[in-house]
Amino acid sequence: MRLALAEAERADRSGDVPVGAVVLAPDGSTVLASGHNEREAGRDPTAHAELLALRRAAAALGQWRLTGCTLVVTLEPCTMCAGAVQQSRVDRIVYGARDEKAGAVGSLWDVVRDRRLNHRPEVVEGVLAEECAHLLTAFFRDR
Ligand SMILES: [Zn+2]
Numbered sequence: 001m002r003l004a005l006a007e008a009e010r011a012d013r014s015g016d017v018p019v020g021a022v023v024l025a026p027d028g029s030t031v032l033a034s035g036h037n038e039r040e041a042g043r044d045p046t047a048h049a050e051l052l053a054l055r056r057a058a059a060a061l062g063q064w065r066l067t068g069c070t071l072v073v074t075l076e077p078c079t080m081c082a083g084a085v086q087q088s089r090v091d092r093i094v095y096g097a098r099d100e101k102a103g104a105v106g107s108l109w110d111v112v113r114d115r116r117l118n119h120r121p122e123v124v125e126g127v128l129a130e131e132c133a134h135l136l137t138a139f140f141r142d143r
Helices: 002-013 049-061 079-088 129-141
Strands: 020-024 031-036 070-075 092-097 122-125
Touching: 002 020, 002 031, 002 049, 002 070, 002 129, 020 049, 031 049, 049 070, 049 079, 070 129, 092 129
Parallel strands: 070 092, 092 122
Antiparallel strands: 020 031, 020 070
């Protein structure tokens, strides 16, 4: 999560909402890829930290299936990213702050643990939640 927080701070530099993500290999410690929100920087509505990190992790492994991998992200994923997590077959999501306004991993929806789906990753929430949330509140306060 510390690495994801460092990624989030990079987003802030381009005026993007500070969200950072890291994908860990099945060994649980090797960093395969990371990403931060680049919607403003890339003028791309889908350039969320999680999507960028998942794409880079797949490129690093040379396959789209990220079975056994862990996605670590500072903010609860939105519906788009929760869908991408489901599609990528990531086995574990670890997130920091909850997103009560748009979260799709427990807050507004729980897309990844929907029992109708055959792949449901483990979810660990609240890791360094205060630090993750503080980065966001500081960003919006400065706007
Ligand atoms: Zn998202």
